[in-house]
Amino acid sequence: MGYRNSERSRKFYWEQVAQIKRLLERYIQEQDSSIDIEKYLNICEQLNQEPDPNKMPLNPSDFPMEVQVAFFIFGFLDDNWDTMSGTYLGKNWGTIEYLFNLYEVQEPRIILYLLKLYEGLVVDYKAKKAEQKRKAEERKQKASSGGKQYTHNIKG
Numbered sequence: 001m002g003y004r005n006s007e008r009s010r011k012f013y014w015e016q017v018a019q020i021k022r023l024l025e026r027y028i029q030e031q032d033s034s035i036d037i038e039k040y041l042n043i044c045e046q047l048n049q050e051p052d053p054n055k056m057p058l059n060p061s062d063f064p065m066e067v068q069v070a071f072f073i074f075g076f077l078d079d080n081w082d083t084m085s086g087t088y089l090g091k092n093w094g095t096i097e098y099l100f101n102l103y104e105v106q107e108p109r110i111i112l113y114l115l116k117l118y119e120g121l122v123v124d125y126k127a128k129k130a131e132q133k134r135k136a137e138e139r140k141q142k143a144s145s146g147g148k149q150y151t152h153n154i155k156g
Helices: 007-030 037-046 065-076 096-102 108-144
Strands: 079-081 088-091
Touching (some): 007 108, 065 096, 065 108
Antiparallel strands (some): 079 088
16 A cells, blocks of 8 residues: 655555545445456446446456454454344454454554444445435435324324
């Protein structure tokens, strides 16, 4: 990801981090899509279009090695869920030092930063999706009841 020992290289480093963040956001959104690289290439072939690398679905191997290590470690961390609401709360970080030692992670600070960045993006994305789903259900309920909500019909 670059060295950060001068002002110019620090700027370059943070530009790289910003680019990685944009790619991670796109990667997370694409996880809900049913289109993978093979399907995308088939669609382009059928439409006689040249594949656009900027529209092609991302693969973990498209990321720098540090991000790939972060993906690997992220997969070993347990998920935390709110048992009352079913809300995703992120990862359980209790085993992170053990995993770093076990897999001999060379740059734990960078990997931890990438892990927390990725986790934050995943939590935000899932929260937005849950909010959209909740609002859609409210609209559906409002439309089916003619705008009136009858609490006596709600099962408890």
